[in-house]
Amino acid sequence: MPNAALSVAFAGPLVTVQDAGRPGNMRFGVSASGPMDRLAFDAANAALGNATGQSAIEVSLGGVILQCREGDVTIAITGGDFVVAHGAAETRSWTVLTLRKGERLAVRAGKSGIWAYIAFAGTIEATEWLGSRATHSTSGFGGGALQTGQSLTVSDATTREDRLGDIERPDFIPNGPIRVVTGPQDQYFAPETVAQFLSSAFKITDAYDRMGMRLNGPRLELDGALSIPSEPIVRGSVQVSGDGVPTVLLADHQTTGGYPKIATIISSDIGRLAQSRAGDTIQFTAISSQQAITEARECVKRTTDYLAHIAVPRGTLEQRLMRENLIHGCIYD
Amino acid sequence: MQPQFKAIADHALLLTFADEISEAAHAAVIALDHAIATNPPEGMIETVPALVNLLVSFDPILTDHIAVETHIRACLTALNIQKVSGVQRVVQVCYEPPFSPDLEAVSTATGLSREAVINAHLAGDFHVLMYGFAPGYAYLSGVTPEIQVPRKLAPVRDVPAGSVIIAGPQCLVTTLMMPTGWSIIGRSPTPILTNDPDHPFLFDVGDRVTFKRIDASTFARLTGEDAHA
Numbered sequence: 001m002p003n004a005a006l007s008v009a010f011a012g013p014l015v016t017v018q019d020a021g022r023p024g025n026m027r028f029g030v031s032a033s034g035p036m037d038r039l040a041f042d043a044a045n046a047a048l049g050n051a052t053g054q055s056a057i058e059v060s061l062g063g064v065i066l067q068c069r070e071g072d073v074t075i076a077i078t079g080g081d082f083v084v085a086h087g088a089a090e091t092r093s094w095t096v097l098t099l100r101k102g103e104r105l106a107v108r109a110g111k112s113g114i115w116a117y118i119a120f121a122g123t124i125e126a127t128e129w130l131g132s133r134a135t136h137s138t139s140g141f142g143g144g145a146l147q148t149g150q151s152l153t154v155s156d157a158t159t160r161e162d163r164l165g166d167i168e169r170p171d172f173i174p175n176g177p178i179r180v181v182t183g184p185q186d187q188y189f190a191p192e193t194v195a196q197f198l199s200s201a202f203k204i205t206d207a208y209d210r211m212g213m214r215l216n217g218p219r220l221e222l223d224g225a226l227s228i229p230s231e232p233i234v235r236g237s238v239q240v241s242g243d244g245v246p247t248v249l250l251a252d253h254q255t256t257g258g259y260p261k262i263a264t265i266i267s268s269d270i271g272r273l274a275q276s277r278a279g280d281t282i283q284f285t286a287i288s289s290q291q292a293i294t295e296a297r298e299c300v301k302r303t304t305d306y307l308a309h310i311a312v313p314r315g316t317l318e319q320r321l322m323r324e325n326l327i328h329g330c331i332y333d
Numbered sequence: 334m335q336p337q338f339k340a341i342a343d344h345a346l347l348l349t350f351a352d353e354i355s356e357a358a359h360a361a362v363i364a365l366d367h368a369i370a371t372n373p374p375e376g377m378i379e380t381v382p383a384l385v386n387l388l389v390s391f392d393p394i395l396t397d398h399i400a401v402e403t404h405i406r407a408c409l410t411a412l413n414i415q416k417v418s419g420v421q422r423v424v425q426v427c428y429e430p431p432f433s434p435d436l437e438a439v440s441t442a443t444g445l446s447r448e449a450v451i452n453a454h455l456a457g458d459f460h461v462l463m464y465g466f467a468p469g470y471a472y473l474s475g476v477t478p479e480i481q482v483p484r485k486l487a488p489v490r491d492v493p494a495g496s497v498i499i500a501g502p503q504c505l506v507t508t509l510m511m512p513t514g515w516s517i518i519g520r521s522p523t524p525i526l527t528n529d530p531d532h533p534f535l536f537d538v539g540d541r542v543t544f545k546r547i548d549a550s551t552f553a554r555l556t557g558e559d560a561h562a
Contacts, residue, residue, distance in 0.1 A: 029464035184339035184347040232381040232388035256465030264342040289340035296343040296393035
């Protein structure tokens with residue numbers, strides 16, 4: 001099958017290749033990486049009928065401009081609410097379109113969200129590390145960050161006319177407080193401090209990247225223990241540094257650290273938190289670990305059903321017109 | 334030694350063997366890590382050994398905190414902490430300038446000659462405590478007391494990969510160009526990130542490490558990098 005050759009006319013900072021990530025290497029100091037918003041990433045692949053976890057481009061607020069030099073390839077764009085300029089046409093993210101030879105695609109920040117995903121009907125050629133092309137941003141290992149001027153090859157590029165158009169957005173993402181299970185080092189905080197953490201509003205600061213997100217809110221007083229032995233960290237850990245400032249650890253987090261973790265965000269709420277912008281205000285609410293398991297299972301079920309739904313091709317324009325004509329025929333006959 | 338169990342969100346358990354760092358707690362972490370590797374609970378994704386903790390992460394679709402804890406408690410009853418002995422690894426190190434910018438400062442701080450600092454480092458009994466900070470950053474215990482120096486007040490930027498750095502009782506061979514506040518006493522040509530898909534990292538936690546001194550010409554031969562270029 002043919003390749004599509006693209007050139008990166010512009011890439012903002014932290015526009016990276018991501019796939020499902022490389023879990024299983026935390027013991028060697030390697031966090032799993034992968035998309036900041038896993039649901040949006042999965043939706044982009046599903047909308048093209050791709051295999052789960054196929055490499056895609058994660059676009060930051062900085063945006064990206066791609067120029068198609070050779071070949072045609074269908075792409076899906078999901079994630080935050082981004083503006084998509086395709087040739088002369090302007091549309092929003094959550095869309096499938098075909099990028100043809102000579103055409104230009106610009107994806108830039110819109111009204112909300114900070115990460116967008118561009119999946120391709122084909123395979124992005126990128127460096128693999130430990131069996132994954134996900135970029136680990138602090139080391140640069142894996143597929144890597146896109147640089148202005150570089151070229152990008154999509155091998156086995158295809159066009160999928162039966163998948164063009166808007167992608168139905170997930171309607172099951174909650175917008176309430178971010179759910180956490182307290183701990184595992186909540187014993188280093190007075191009960192009033194944990195209560196304060198759960199009842200206060202925190203503002204997301206601009207100290208925010210793929211490693212983590214620093215929050216601004218009331219000072220979370222540590223109860224004595226300023227230096228605990230360095231302990232394992234997970235994606236979603238909320239660690240509190242000596243000055244009482246909480247930081248949420250995200251996709252490219254350090255694997256161990258000596259700051260106590262007051263709470264851990266449940267997996268299904270990390271993606272929506274990651275789409276929040278600096279300046280946004282968030283709140284946390286605590287659930288039990290058993291409730292967290294129940295929620296994880298329900299979330300996987302909702303996600304699986306949703307992805308299966310958007311993975312069904314809708315047919316070519318001709319087929320869709322035919323279908324509508326037939327339906328009309330049934331009603332009016 | 335019985336650990337404390339704590340649930341982490343919907344996907345992990347953190348086991349804590351002690352509040353303070355001790356050889357006994359770390360030996361228990363390593364022994365349990367090995368025991369779980371031989372007999373993993375259903376749905377386990379990975380374990381992460383640290384100084385006094387073991388993290389066990391799992392797929393919440395397949396299992397939950399209670400089932401994993403039950404399985405680990407069964408492993409603990411049969412645990413033999415004495416049994417595990419890590420593999421001996423050798424790391425080459427060149428202590429010559431320009432690879433050892435802080436050797437003089439360590440010499441001044443300890444009152445030892447440069448040569449005595451090097452010999453004290455070579456005499457250390459090093460064990461891999463844990464990985465952390467960045468890919469392949471293995472924290473080694475075992476710096477001999479006479480050359481234990483505190484961290485610098487401010488980190489130095491852009492320290493090259495392969496730097497052999499010390500702070501207090503710990504030693505580390507860096508894998509990336511990164512800032513560090515530790516004292517840089519040498520440079521190693523031995524890759525910690527091996528590029529071998531079957532064994533991508535030189536050490537596992539619990540391994541023993543010996544440093545072997547090489548001169549600048551050997552370093553240059555091994556890496557193709559000229560120390561004085």
